Amino acid sequence: MARLVQFDRLGGPEVLTLREVEVGAPGAGEVRIRVDAIGLNRAEIMYREGAYFEQPVFPSTLGYEAAGVVEAVGEGVDGLAEGDPVAVVPAFLQSRYGTYGDHVIVPAAAVVPRPAGVDPVRAAAVWMAYITAYGALVEPGGLRPGDHVLITAASSSVGLAAIQLARHIGAIPIATTRGPGKKQPLLDAGAAHVIVTDEEDLPARVQEITGGEGVRLAFDAIAGPGVDTIARGIAPGGTLVVYGALDPRPTPLPNARSYPALTSRTYTLFEITKDPERLRRAVAFVGAGLASGSFTPVVDRTFDLGDIVEAHRYMAANGQVGKIVVTVTHDDATA
Known part of the structure; x- marks a missing residue:
């Protein structure tokens, strides 16, 4: 038997329940993992609430990331064996698989070796954040040394990964945060500049920081009408990449009546994780950054699996x- 977080209806954190279930054996192309740590993501809140791009099939589990050890492999799985330390990357639908449990089954295509020297807690904090940042900034974004990049909602795990990635490349990260409380932590995390949007005019500050040129790339987690403001800080010929949807209001398309020419696109990490060759490149890039020390996952707080409701409440409060x-703590009854 395994402990698995499930929910039977849409709603707040209180709908999550930790249950004893039969985990079974992995099928063809699947892997069963003994989980040691689980990374939480905003997408899981949206999925739980019914605001995500896919809807739950009840009883539903959830979760995209985990770190642990391979327990068993299904037919046709190569390159993974019992006892391997691994991590799970977001490369599947939550309506089919989930990582919120002490023993879970996931597709083998979503399992990568745990980088040497990276403990389970940090390994569970790596892949959603760094692949999201890599896929937007390096591949379509083409970020170059010396470029200014604007990173919104920068205190998130993705935002912090983007700051580190920009520094790794030699670019200049400009972080945004709504209130002043997170300004110094963002500077400490490597942001070259921090714009407090509740107190400062974002386009004006961007122009001041960049000497009137604007940023070459804006990496936006918020969407909604605020993209108009962001677009006014982008240099002619620059790029706006919208990867999140924290603002549920409609997102306008920046147009030539108000802005210089720029490229605007949406982005999801599934562009990377569901393409084996692009995922291979992303894993190699992130792994090299971890090995060199350029990338260090920032963990705000840990919770026990039994406290999953409180963990979701903490995430929803947006203070991290x-x-x-x-x-995940294992004993003789669950190991």
Whole structure:
């Protein structure tokens, strides 16, 4: 038997329940993992609430990230064996698989080796954040040394990964945060500049920081009408990449009546994780950054699996700087 977080209806954190279930054996192309740590993501709140791009099939589990050890492999799985330390990357639908449990089954295509020297808690905090940042900034974004990049909602795990990635490349990260409380932590995390949007005019500050040129790339987690404001800080010929949807209001398309020419596109990490070759490149890039010390996952707080409701409440309060990780304790009854 395994402990698995499930929910039977849409709603707040209180709908999550930790249950004893039969986990079974992995099928063809699947892997069963003994989970040691789980990384939490905003997408899981949206999924639980019914605001995500896919809807739950009840009883539903959830979760995109985990770190642990391979327990068993299904037919046709190569390159993974019992006892391998691994991590799970977001490369599947939550309506089919989930990572919120102490023993879970996931597709083998979503499992990568745990980088040497990276403990389970940090391994559970890596892949959603760094692949999201890599896929937007490096591949379609083409970020170059010396470029200014604007990173909104920068205290999130993705935002902090983007700051580190920009520094790794030699670019200049400009972070945004709504209130002043997170300004110094963002500077400490490597942001070259921080714009407090509740107190400062974002386009004006961007122009001041960049000497009137604007940023070459804006990496936006919020969407909604605010993209108009962001677009006014982008240099002619620059790029706006919208990867999140924290603002549920409609997102206008920046147009030539108000802005210089720019490229605007949406982005999801599934562009990377569901393409084996692009995922291979992303894993190699992130792994090299971890090995060199350029990339260090920031973990804000950990919770026990039994406290998953409280962990979701904490995430919904939006006070964290970095990743929230749930740890799993195993004993003779569940190992």
